[in-house]
Structure formats: C-alpha cells, structure tokens
Amino acid sequence: MGKQKKVTVSVPINIALIKYWGKRDEELMLPLNDSVSLSIDELRATTTISLVTDAAADSVCINGKEVDLGKQSRFARCFNEVRRLARKRKLDDADGDKTAPSIDGVKFVINSETNFPIEAGLASSAAGFAALAFAFGRLFHLDDTTVVRIARLGSGSACRSVLSGFVHWRAGAAADGSDCDCISLASADHWPELRAVVAVTSGDSKAMGSTRGMENTVETSTLLKHRVSNVVPDRVVRLRHAISSRDFATLANITMRDSNQLHSVCLDTHPPLMYLNEASWHLIGLVHALNDHFGATRVAYTFDAGPNCCLFAEVDFIPTLLACLLKYCPSSGSPTKILEKLDKSTAESAYLGRDSLFDLKSISAMTDAVQYLVVSTVGSGPKVVDM
Amino acid sequence: MGKQKKVTVSVPINIALIKYWGKRDEELMLPLNDSVSLSIDELRATTTISLVTDAAADSVCINGKEVDLGKQSRFARCFNEVRRLARKRKLDDADGDKTAPSIDGVKFVINSETNFPIEAGLASSAAGFAALAFAFGRLFHLDDTTVVRIARLGSGSACRSVLSGFVHWRAGAAADGSDCDCISLASADHWPELRAVVAVTSGDSKAMGSTRGMENTVETSTLLKHRVSNVVPDRVVRLRHAISSRDFATLANITMRDSNQLHSVCLDTHPPLMYLNEASWHLIGLVHALNDHFGATRVAYTFDAGPNCCLFAEVDFIPTLLACLLKYCPSSGSPTKILEKLDKSTAESAYLGRDSLFDLKSISAMTDAVQYLVVSTVGSGPKVVDM
Numbered sequence: 077m078g079k080q081k082k083v084t085v086s087v088p089i090n091i092a093l094i095k096y097w098g099k100r101d102e103e104l105m106l107p108l109n110d111s112v113s114l115s116i117d118e119l120r121a122t123t124t125i126s127l128v129t130d131a132a133a134d135s136v137c138i139n140g141k142e143v144d145l146g147k148q149s150r151f152a153r154c155f156n157e158v159r160r161l162a163r164k165r166k167l168d169d170a171d172g173d174k175t176a177p178s179i180d181g182v183k184f185v186i187n188s189e190t191n192f193p194i195e196a197g198l199a200s201s202a203a204g205f206a207a208l209a210f211a212f213g214r215l216f217h218l219d220d221t222t223v224v225r226i227a228r229l230g231s232g233s234a235c236r237s238v239l240s241g242f243v244h245w246r247a248g249a250a251a252d253g254s255d256c257d258c259i260s261l262a263s264a265d266h267w268p269e270l271r272a273v274v275a276v277t278s279g280d281s282k283a284m285g286s287t288r289g290m291e292n293t294v295e296t297s298t299l300l301k302h303r304v305s306n307v308v309p310d311r312v313v314r315l316r317h318a319i320s321s322r323d324f325a326t327l328a329n330i331t332m333r334d335s336n337q338l339h340s341v342c343l344d345t346h347p348p349l350m351y352l353n354e355a356s357w358h359l360i361g362l363v364h365a366l367n368d369h370f371g372a373t374r375v376a377y378t379f380d381a382g383p384n385c386c387l388f389a390e391v392d393f394i395p396t397l398l399a400c401l402l403k404y405c406p407s408s409g410s411p412t413k414i415l416e417k418l419d420k421s422t423a424e425s426a427y428l429g430r431d432s433l434f435d436l437k438s439i440s441a442m443t444d445a446v447q448y449l450v451v452s453t454v455g456s457g458p459k460v461v462d463m
Numbered sequence: 464m465g466k467q468k469k470v471t472v473s474v475p476i477n478i479a480l481i482k483y484w485g486k487r488d489e490e491l492m493l494p495l496n497d498s499v500s501l502s503i504d505e506l507r508a509t510t511t512i513s514l515v516t517d518a519a520a521d522s523v524c525i526n527g528k529e530v531d532l533g534k535q536s537r538f539a540r541c542f543n544e545v546r547r548l549a550r551k552r553k554l555d556d557a558d559g560d561k562t563a564p565s566i567d568g569v570k571f572v573i574n575s576e577t578n579f580p581i582e583a584g585l586a587s588s589a590a591g592f593a594a595l596a597f598a599f600g601r602l603f604h605l606d607d608t609t610v611v612r613i614a615r616l617g618s619g620s621a622c623r624s625v626l627s628g629f630v631h632w633r634a635g636a637a638a639d640g641s642d643c644d645c646i647s648l649a650s651a652d653h654w655p656e657l658r659a660v661v662a663v664t665s666g667d668s669k670a671m672g673s674t675r676g677m678e679n680t681v682e683t684s685t686l687l688k689h690r691v692s693n694v695v696p697d698r699v700v701r702l703r704h705a706i707s708s709r710d711f712a713t714l715a716n717i718t719m720r721d722s723n724q725l726h727s728v729c730l731d732t733h734p735p736l737m738y739l740n741e742a743s744w745h746l747i748g749l750v751h752a753l754n755d756h757f758g759a760t761r762v763a764y765t766f767d768a769g770p771n772c773c774l775f776a777e778v779d780f781i782p783t784l785l786a787c788l789l790k791y792c793p794s795s796g797s798p799t800k801i802l803e804k805l806d807k808s809t810a811e812s813a814y815l816g817r818d819s820l821f822d823l824k825s826i827s828a829m830t831d832a833v834q835y836l837v838v839s840t841v842g843s844g845p846k847v848v849d850m
Contacts, residue, residue: 298720299727302689333685333733340686340731346716347751348723350744357737364734 087207088115118452123207131183197382205230206237240457264455277355286381328376335378355445399429474594475502482725505839510594518570584769592617593624627844651842664742673768715763722765742832786816
C-alpha cells in the first residue's frame, strides 16, 4: 500500500440545461447528443474511499445502506477500470510514480452520504459516481480526462459533476469514445448572481428509471433522432453564447424548452414515459404566469427524469420567487414548512412578502405541491474534504 | 323560399387515430398533415336548421344556450360560404335547380343538441359543425365535397364526420386547398367487431383550446415539422393497410403512438401544452399493463386535446375491458356509477366480472379516475332525422 490509503471528497449534483437522453454506445456510456449543465452547490454527495487489504470484497454503503454490488454493474465497471489503469501504470512505468498505491490484494471500501434523500430524483447517482471517480482520481493520481471517463462509466451525467462552472459534455463521434469529453465553459465565479431553487415535489419515484427509459426512447421514438441531429446542436451554440454574455432570458428560454423537449421525447416513447406529475405542471404554469406578469423572463424551470423542479433566477428576483412559491404552493401543515431548509432571514422575508404579492390571475394555489425548497449558488466543483 | 325550409340531422363525433395538429392555412382551414378517423356512433349532435324570413339575424343555440355569433367567427365563415354558393348558383344556373331555396332575406335559425356534455372535450365542435354543414347540404343541395369543405371551415376535424366508415382527411398541397379532401377508406360495416369505449375522466377544460394550442405548436415546436414530414406519411400508409386487413394489433399500436406523439408535440410547444391529467395517465398505464398481461395488443387508447380517453377493442374483449376499468377505476360513490350509461346486461356482466379478474401487478386502483363509460359501435355517418 502507498502512503494515501483513504480519501474523502464532496461533489455537487449537476442539472442539465440542455438534456442528455439516449446513448450511442451502452458499453462505453457515450451519449447521442451534447449536454450542458450547472452544479447545485448545496446538494452534495460526500464519499470516502478506503483502500484495504484485509477485506474479502469491495463494498459500497450509501446513506447507511449496503449496495448489492452483484446487482449494480455500474460500480463494477468503474472498479474494473480503476484496477486496469493501476496495473497498467505499474507495468508501463516501473520507475515512475512511487506514491500511487499498489492495487494487488486491495479492496475498495466506499461510504457515501448525500445531504438530500436519494429517492427524491435529484441526480444523486450523478453526484455519487462523480464523487467516486474524483476520489479514485486523488488516490491513484488520475488526470481529469480519466476521472471524467470513470464517472461516466458509473452514470453518464456524473461526468459533468467532475468539473466546475458551466460544463459542456461533448458527445463526440469516434466509436471508441476518444472524443467524448467534458469542458468547463466558464469558471465557478463567472455569473455570481445566478441562483438555483430546487423544489422537491414528491419523494416517491414510481416511473421507469432513466437508464431503461432512455433505452426505450432510443428504440421507439420517431422524434428523438430529429432532436439529436437538428435541434440540440443549435441550442448548444446559443446557450454557450448566453452563458458567456450572462444573458439570463436566453439561458432561461433555452433551458425551459429543452426540459420540455426531454419530456416530449419521453412521451413519444412506446410505452410512453411520464416523469412529471400535477405538481410539476403547477410549477410550470406558475413560472410562465410569473414571467408573463413581469413581461420578461425572470425565472426558468427544468426537470430531469422525475417530478422535482429546479428553478433558476438571478439573486435580485429570489425574494419574489420564494414569496410566490409560498403563496401558490402553500403547505397544509405549518405555513413555513416548505421553507424550513432555508436560512431564517430568507424564510422570513419570503413569508412576509407572500401577502403583499401581486395576483397571478391564471393560477390557483395548489396545496402541498412542494414539500421543501433549497436555494443554492451554482457552479462549484468537487473538493477534497480529508486526505 | 323553396319547399324545404327546415331540416334536422344527426351526426356522430369522430376520433382521430392519426391526429390532426397544426394548419398550413388558417383562413382556408387546411391541415399540415393527413389524419385518419373513426366515428363514435353513440355520441352525436342533432342539429336543426330553419330558414326564416322574419328574423332580424342568424342565431345559433347549442344545448339550450344562445351562441354569441359576434365572438364566434367560425359560424360566420360557414354562413358566408353557404350564402355565396346559393347566390352564385342562382346567377350561374337561372334555369337550373328550382327546388333549392332562395337566400335573399333569409336568416338561419339553428338549434343543436349533443347527447353528451360539450365541456367534456369530446370533439363536440367537430360533430356540431359537421351536422351544420350536412344540414346546409341537404337544404341547398350541396355535393359531398362542398359539405366537407363547409364543415372544415367551422372546425377542421369536423370534415371527417361528414363521411362514414374510416375517414382519411388528406392535407393536399395546393395553396387554394383544392386537393384537401376526405375519403372513406372502408364502409361502416367493414369491421363489425370493432368497438369504442369512451371514458370521461374530467368534466372541466382548463387547458388552452385546440385552435390556439395548435397555432402555438406550429410557431414554437421544433419537432412538429419532423412529425408532419417524416412520421405521419408512413403511419398513414401502415394504418390504411391495417384497416383494410382488419389487423387490430397494428391499428392499436399506430393509434397509441400517434396519440402520444400529439401530446409530445404539445409538450414541445412554448409554453408547453398538457391536455392529459393523472386519470389519463392511469388509463394509459392500465392499457399497457392489460396488453402486457395478455401478451398481445387487445386494447388501444387515444386522447384528443383533453383528458378524456377513447379506448378501442374488438367486441370479444369488451367484457374483460369493462370489468378491468371497474376494478382499477372504482367510483367512490355507487360502485356501478361509471357504468350507468351502459345497458343493464353489459353493466351487470362487467360488475360480476370485476372480482374474478386477474391482478395487474403494476397497477393500483385510482378512485374516481373515470366518471362514466360509453360503449359504442363505430363507423356510422350523418343521417337526416326529419326534413
């Protein structure tokens, strides 16, 4: 064993503004189209990997629950790749890096905790596999390109959580995946006014998981190919420009349209996939009514393969947005229940602002549409907590 | 005035198996793509047109409620066309048809009744304008092509209710609409085993009307064009073949996929349109579970721009389907409430069959998902009730 036998890292989830849906290679985990994402600083996976010689087998524990690795080939795929790289380096580079630990007889003991329920459909596997890959990278001195690839082998979208800022995952065209990579489009502090508001609408996940869901879409949708070839490339160009010029309205409009198009191709799948519920639709209606009211696009929504909503707005609009969510998504219990994850002064200003708010004529309140809200800065990357 | 001053006609609604969504010409009411439909014999509009000389203005009364014709240009468009044709014939053909009534000083007094709530989103305007056009056709001796065109001027899909059997509405390509027509693909008795089961899920219609909805889709969806040019033409060919060979499974699969694609392009609209509700989704899940259970496609669903479901099955499967609907969509009131529109023996067999039914593991019952069911033969056309 080398000197470093254990590392703890913390990695945020990421939310795609232009969505990944469909693989061009299942084995290499290569996507059909480019995607662009943003990390949500407040929602993180914290993962410790220990390299041990006295364990019978690799083990993974997530939020206190042992993972059955026999049923989760995604972990084996990552572990095999790490072991292959470690052995290869030993052969290639016998005089080289002596600080990297040996792999012979070593088992991986992994413990991961998320600061949000993993059932909530908040890209927990993306954060989890990014954390796993980043931690392996630190233990085995792997470069970013390799860490991105290992994260991707665990969960496609995880590769976008390895970098910070706005991240562009490029699908590439090479059969071996050599041109499939991630680049950071802007640093974490490029757009300091931007905020995410995560609205958890439902804790249960009944719909089909995204891995099988996207396989079915690739097999059966007659619209997906058109999206991949004719819609996404142009959107990526326009979104990159909106990011570099900090043009919120354009970013917001592309984000909403691309979220809706993800769910559109899900509906065009046979049998159809529906990840949104009536609470999601309530939030969609609310955002459009709010933007109409202001005659400007001040808020955007996006939904991954689940009913929870990620809203984006600039920091000056956050008090209005929170007051509006509180007014139109009231809780049947304590009126401030949905604000309990917010700091006290933010929660108070939302609560006080609620009553003096304008009326959105087209919207009726929907009780318990939202369980709780998280307000977050965006764009941070992975970090080492302890080594 | 001629001899015939009044006519009463009865016309069924029609449901598209391949959907119409989007116009290539708003004024001439020309669709972007072909559609194919089937009439539902049991759901009808009964319309009386009287030609009167002592009225101040045209008037339309639907289900006892006066229509504000100043706000409903669709009626004016039909009326103007009928008057233009009547005057033109008088000029063109002074020695001709003496039995057709004169139009000078004549007002139209129209009374229409549907045997289902018009708010239920069951293509009432399609049946209503088809009845209107068919009645005008009888009064003014118009040919089928003209009646189809007048119905279309009122409500695009109405033109499909003018013919009987399976109806193919061809979009055509000519700018003046001269090649936009309807043909009957098979007579009303071509497929006597086929049945429709209409499941009314919700009486309220909050979503955007289909006229404005489809305009928004044409303006904003990046997927609609691909559907129109690359998906529909092939589906029409395959559906026509399935109809001529009475291949239920193929008809059912095309029907479900095209319904889902309609709602898919609605979701790809900005802002997105969602016409389905959780009861609709419950029925979609139920149909797929039922077909999976039998290892064969025995039932199909289709949804227009509303949450109500039209199911298709062959007559031998209807008892199973009804028992299944009763089991998985129970009423919170009287257990047979949803069956009240059925004849007594059909309702009884469904009720008795309910308990001995197989279990669909993936489906939980959803109380009050369905308000009531209508079972109907299909394919009948318009008829004159009284003249």
